[in-house]
Amino acid sequence: MTVWERIAAMDRRWIYLMCGIAVLVPFIIPVSLPVYTTPEVQQLYDAVNSLPDSSIVMLTYDYYPSTVAETEPMSRAALHHLFSKNCKVVTLSNIPLGGPTIAERVTRELAAEYGKVYGVDYVNLGYKANYVAVMKGLGTAISGIFPTDNTGTPLTQLPLMQSVRNYEDIAFIFVVADNATADYWVSIVNAQYGVPMCCGATAVMAPKLYAFVGSGQLQGLLGGMKGAAEYEQLLGRKDRAVRGMDAQSLIHLLIIVLVAIGNLGYFMGRRAKRGERA
Amino acid sequence: MRRTAPVITAFVTGVVVTISFFFNEQTTFIGQIQSGILIWVTIIFGMSLALGMVSITRVNFNKVKRRQEGWPYSLLVIISVFVMAIPSALPVSWSPLFGRNEGSIYYWLWTRISEPMMATMFAMLAFYIASAAYRAFRARSTESTLLLLTAVVVMLSRIPMGEWFLRLFHPSLPDWINIYIMNGFNLSVQRGIIIGAALGAASMSLRIILGIERTYMGKG
Numbered sequence: 001m002t003v004w005e006r007i008a009a010m011d012r013r014w015i016y017l018m019c020g021i022a023v024l025v026p027f028i029i030p031v032s033l034p035v036y037t038t039p040e041v042q043q044l045y046d047a048v049n050s051l052p053d054s055s056i057v058m059l060t061y062d063y064y065p066s067t068v069a070e071t072e073p074m075s076r077a078a079l080h081h082l083f084s085k086n087c088k089v090v091t092l093s094n095i096p097l098g099g100p101t102i103a104e105r106v107t108r109e110l111a112a113e114y115g116k117v118y119g120v121d122y123v124n125l126g127y128k129a130n131y132v133a134v135m136k137g138l139g140t141a142i143s144g145i146f147p148t149d150n151t152g153t154p155l156t157q158l159p160l161m162q163s164v165r166n167y168e169d170i171a172f173i174f175v176v177a178d179n180a181t182a183d184y185w186v187s188i189v190n191a192q193y194g195v196p197m198c199c200g201a202t203a204v205m206a207p208k209l210y211a212f213v214g215s216g217q218l219q220g221l222l223g224g225m226k227g228a229a230e231y232e233q234l235l236g237r238k239d240r241a242v243r244g245m246d247a248q249s250l251i252h253l254l255i256i257v258l259v260a261i262g263n264l265g266y267f268m269g270r271r272a273k274r275g276e277r278a
Numbered sequence: 279m280r281r282t283a284p285v286i287t288a289f290v291t292g293v294v295v296t297i298s299f300f301f302n303e304q305t306t307f308i309g310q311i312q313s314g315i316l317i318w319v320t321i322i323f324g325m326s327l328a329l330g331m332v333s334i335t336r337v338n339f340n341k342v343k344r345r346q347e348g349w350p351y352s353l354l355v356i357i358s359v360f361v362m363a364i365p366s367a368l369p370v371s372w373s374p375l376f377g378r379n380e381g382s383i384y385y386w387l388w389t390r391i392s393e394p395m396m397a398t399m400f401a402m403l404a405f406y407i408a409s410a411a412y413r414a415f416r417a418r419s420t421e422s423t424l425l426l427l428t429a430v431v432v433m434l435s436r437i438p439m440g441e442w443f444l445r446l447f448h449p450s451l452p453d454w455i456n457i458y459i460m461n462g463f464n465l466s467v468q469r470g471i472i473i474g475a476a477l478g479a480a481s482m483s484l485r486i487i488l489g490i491e492r493t494y495m496g497k498g
Contacts, residue, residue, distance in 0.1 A: 012409040019405045033438035038456055065393040066400035096327065098396070101378065101388050108380070129323035137316040140303040144317055151370075151379060183472075192299075203436070210460055211468040226436050249439040251404060256430055258412040263426075266416050 002272055008265035015258065022254045026246030032238075035245060040213055041230040044198045044220020048078070048172070053086050055171035056164055060185070061093040061103040062131075062177035067202050068102065073228040073241035074176045074200030075106050080235055082174070083114040088160055089122040090170070092146070094131035094181045100124065100150050119158040126150030131181050135188045139167050173197035182209060190217045200227065285489040291315060292487035334359060362387055431455055 051057065059078055063071040082089050091107055093099025103124050111122055125146040128134050137145040142164060143155050155161040163169060173195050175185045182199050189195050196219055201209055203224025212218040222231055225248055228241035298312035338352035346352075366384035370377035378384050417423040434440030435455040444451040485491035 010412070015409045015412055016405045019408050023404070033442060035438050036441050036452060064396065066396040068393070068397055069401070098388070098393060101385065102393075104378075104380070105389070128320050129327060130320050133316045133319035133323070137313065137320070140309075140313045140316075144313060145320060151377070187476075207460065207464050208468050208472070210465045211472055214461065214465050214469075224436070245438055249437040251408070252433045252437045253439060255408050255411050256433060258408060259415045259426065259430065262412045262415065263417055 002269065004265045004268035004272060007261060008269055018254055018258075019251060022250040023247045026250055027243075030243065031246050031249075032242070033245070033249065035226070035229045035233050035242065037230045037234060038223075038227070040210075040221040040223070041227050041234065042220075043213070044222060045081075045231060045234045047196070047198055047219035048081050048174070049085075051085065051087065051172055054088065055085075056088045056090065056160075056169055057082050058170050058173045059089050059091045059107075060173070060175045060177065060181070061091060061099045061106075062095055062175065062179065062181040063099065063102070063202075064095055064178060065098040065102065067178040069244065070202045070225045070228065071176050071178055071200065072102070072106060073225065073232065073239060073244070074222050075102075076110060076239060077228060077231045077235055077237070077241070078174050078176065078200070079107065079110040080237055081231075083110060083116060083121075090125065090160070090164060091122065092125040092134075093127045094134060095179075096127055096129065100126040104150060119153075120160055123155075123158055123160050124150040132184055132188065135184055139189070139193050141166055167193040167195045170195055174200070176200040178202045178205065186212050186217045198222075200231075281492075281495065284495055285492065288486050288494075289489060292483065296487075331359065331363065362392075428459060432459060 059075065059082070061075060079089065089107070091103045093103050103126075107122055107124055108118075111118065116122055125142070126149060128145055134145050142161070146155065148154050149158060149161075167189065173185065173189065175182055175197055177185075177199065178201065182201055182205065185197060185199070190197050197217075198220040199209055199212075199218050200222035201224075203226070206221060206223030206227070209218060209221050209223075213221050222228055225241050225244050229245045232239050232241050294308065295312055295315060298306075298308045301309045303309035303313055335356060338355045341352040342349045342356070362384060365376050365382065366378050368376035370379065370382075374381055375383050415426055415429075417426050432455065434444055435452045441452045444455070448454075482491060486494065
């Protein structure tokens with residue numbers, strides 16, 4: 001077996017070990033390289049920043065716990081931005097598995113930091129099944145789809161919800177999603193009700209959403225942990241996403257190096273075989 | 279009747295929801311019918327989740343009863359489902375340990391077991407992707423070489439270290455990648471895919487409304 005064949009047939013456990021080291025090392029020795037802001041994130045920041053103070057904003061937690069590393073920093077940064085502008089926040093989730101619980105945990109933690117009162121400054125509507133029907137139904141009456149909040153309190157008992165009947169009372173929607181609900185927020189809520197919105201999505205989903213930024217239906221986009229890190233930097237609060245960028249940098253570089261070595265092994269091995277045949 | 283009733287229901291519902299799109303939802307009769315249908319849709323969908331719970335219990339219970347291969351896992355599934363579901367459904371007025379609030383049994387199990395497990399499963403993908411990229415990402419043809427180079431350039435532009443590296447060649451290189459790849463090639467292709475998918479969804483909806491497509495009944 002030649003050296004190149006040996007390289008090409010490298011045991012996958014070595015690759016796993018390298019990945020493990022690439023993820024762990026930056027958490028022990030942080031580098032904190034500067035993050036450059038992309039136009040989509042700047043656009044999102046400007047759109048949220050230009051909202052009048054005390055506006056009512058809907059923030060969605062349309063993500064599963066599996067993607068919290070990418071999406072939760074977005075929700076946290078969004079809440080920092082909104083609460084610092086004294087915006088009233090209505091949260092909801094179209095994900096049955098964990099969405100409402102994550103919304104409850106993240107929103108309460110950040111609200112406590114800013115001294116916000118539940119029911120007055122923010123409300124968690126929780127989850128209702130079938131996101132297409134929910135998004136459409138909210139356009140008529142929020143209380144029709146969510147008669148109570150996540151804890152079962154009737155909306156009529158929550159002061160904030162007395163001034164929020166449907167999308168007409170919502171100034172802006174901040175969608176954080178790791179699945180197709182982002183498309184429906186655009187095609188149903190933005191296209192049919194004209195509510196301005198922006199989106200934070202996982203890196204896998206982001207390329208698709210560039211089309212909606214281009215059409216002006218999304219007023220900004222956070223793509224994956226990089227997008228979240230850029231947003232955190234614009235807010236002047238380097239948090240989880242900025243910390244995670246070191247690990248992401250190393251693991252991306254490792255994959256690039258592995259792809260290069262794999263190709264080198266492939267071509268050198270092929271050349272060696274040709275030489276043997278000749 | 280078992281075949282006709284669902285077709286009629288799909289036709290009437292589809293037509294009403296389509297027509298009501300052109301009417302005010304709050305002030306017109308047809309708009310209000312649509313609101314009613316939407317509430318019913320969420321209720322039916324919620325019922326389907328309950329049906330899923332019945333199904334998962336039945337399938338795994340049979341496996342345990344017959345001592346089929348891997349039955350201890352099935353037993354674990356049944357226990358997990360009920361340990362999570364029952365305390366979360368019981369009223370908080372009975373005990374603060376019930377319901378889904380912070381401090382409840384459900385909340386504790388969720389934050390300390392479910393959430394880390396799901397995050398771990400997803401994080402493991404990074405290891406598999408690295409291994410798969412090493413083995414399969416080969417420049418075998420012009421197309422695969424183009425794909426490979428684009429992937430490498432985009433990956434570099436999505437990390438601070440890569441951005442710094444790209445800026446060594448030209449200070450605006452990461453911006454050009456964003457303009458020409460993400461907002462150029464990617465955007466135009468995604469638009470094509472989105473429009474194609476929307477046309478497909480529209481034609482499928484029309485087939486269901488008109489009763490041509492009946493696979494949702496379990497038969498062709």
